Amino acid sequence: MRRLLVLMCVLVGLSASAQEIRCTVTVNAEQTARADLQIFRTLKNQIEEFINEYQWTNMKMTTQERIDMNLVIIVTDYDGDDFTATLQVQSSRPAYGSSYNSPIYNYNDKQFSFTYREFQPLNFNPNSFDSNLISVIAFHVYTVIGLDADTFSRNGGDPYFQVAKQIVNTAASSNFLGWKATDGAQSRFRYNDALLSNVFSEFHNVMYDYHRLGLDIMHENPKEAKQIMSTSLSRLRMINDRRPNSFLLRTFFDAKENEISRVFSGGPQVDIAKLIEDLNRMAPTKRASWEDIRY
Incomplete structure (x- = not known):
């Protein structure tokens, strides 16, 4: 019951707090032989704006406290609205009393494909699966926030891992890879399951x-x-x-x-x-x- 109440507070706070993430996005489409297309620049700008301006939690953060995050999308194939890619996600947090940033998360997501039309709105609803692009990004954002919170308080990341689990459960009804127990040992499902399992406490x-x-x-x-x-x-x-x-x-x-x-x-x-x-x-x-x- 306590976890449910905390999860509800996190979701309720999505529209009531300062932004938590300072993210840089890179879209590399060289493997498509069409890397100069405007759609890739639009995709980069839309994702960056979405992550940085969306209010993910009810945490109060100053500009200096925002979590540094880096996304590198390597598009390997592009056909109309359908993209096949890999996603490298990294995040870091400052070490107190220094200018050093300590790496927290380094996840190479190889199960990443999505449908995207240029300038389409990027909207996130944790209770529905509308876009694999949005679900994958939101999953990693909440995982990053959770891991960052873990470094500042014991089990502080649990409510954010629970939101990531909700995203996993909702996306499991789709045909996209990475969301199910059967999708291999290096999937988003497996990573989130480990974060919430007593085996890895x-x-x-x-x-x-x-x-x-x-x-x-x-x-x-x-x-x-x-x-x-x-x-x-x-x-x-x-x-x-x-x-x-x-x-x-x-x-x-x-x-x-x-x-x-x-x-x-x-x-x-x-x-x-x-x-x-x-x-x-x-x-x-x-x-x-x-x-x-x-x-």
Whole structure:
């Protein structure tokens, strides 16, 4: 019941608050051999305006607090109103007391096709499926907002992941890929399901401890910050032991690979022998980055 009430408050607040996202959109259509068409420029501008001007939650945010988000749409095929593409979504949040932005989300959405007519209105209704373009964008926006909230309060992202789940459930009635349990291990359905599953519950505490208790005190006490960040990252090992090579952890390390390598390669030394062992177990494809860590 509590989750339902929170979800209702989020949806009610959609038209009553300041905008939360500062998004840059890139549309790359070189693979279509028609990259110079005006429709691609219109698509970029409409999506950017939609994300940046829509009121997604009832949170009160100043301009400086808006979440940085980057969307890269690579159109691979274009036939009339039908587009086949991939979508790279990235977001970041500032580290307290510094000018550094910490990457939070790095999702490569390969199950992305949509219908679009130039200058068509981009309208979002969480209770209906009207456009795969809008549903995919809204799903990622709420996921970004949720992950950002997780870094500032324990389980703070839950209501936004619930809205993303509602989008998944509504879009599942369509014929588009990414919305159903049968659409593979790297789908929007699987990612959202993991965020809301007790099997991955440690992930949310790690997001909070790593960022709020660790990264945000780096400017004051870098050694303590690194110790907290190391301990929190190692706790992800419990998830990996239950669900080896999970999509959730792969996406996390896609975002955090370079940051982790840099953080633990400089500044005051802490004992990270166990962390290196855990990183190699959890993200073996990034072993080269973990080997670059000098401590």
